[in-house]
Amino acid sequence: MATIEIYTKAFCPYCTRAKRLLDGKDASYTEHDITMGGPRRAEMIERAQGRTTVPQVFIEGQHIGGSDDLAALDREGGLDSLLAK
Numbered sequence: 001m002a003t004i005e006i007y008t009k010a011f012c013p014y015c016t017r018a019k020r021l022l023d024g025k026d027a028s029y030t031e032h033d034i035t036m037g038g039p040r041r042a043e044m045i046e047r048a049q050g051r052t053t054v055p056q057v058f059i060e061g062q063h064i065g066g067s068d069d070l071a072a073l074d075r076e077g078g079l080d081s082l083l084a085k
Helices: 013-024 039-047 067-075 079-083
Strands: 004-008 031-033 056-059 062-065
Touching: 004 039, 013 067, 013 079, 031 039, 039 056, 039 062, 056 067, 062 067
Parallel strands: 004 031
Antiparallel strands: 004 056, 056 062
16 A cells, blocks of 8 residues: 555544545544644655645655645545555
8 A cells, every 4th residue: 555644633624534535435644733833743744845834745755735636636536556666
């Protein structure tokens, strides 16, 4: 299965939605909680080319985007192939 990283904040409904989608596909992921900011937040902003909203999802190092982007990728049929890597 693919390596998945997701940057999240506590009580974020969009983060919950993205994790629920990944959980529904039995995808395991590493979650980076940036609720309190810090170096992980700076890392996310750099990797996401300046995007500061959460969640930010990366699959095999490729920036997917946020919850809406992840859902759109799934609707278009592209998510399953990325997860299968």
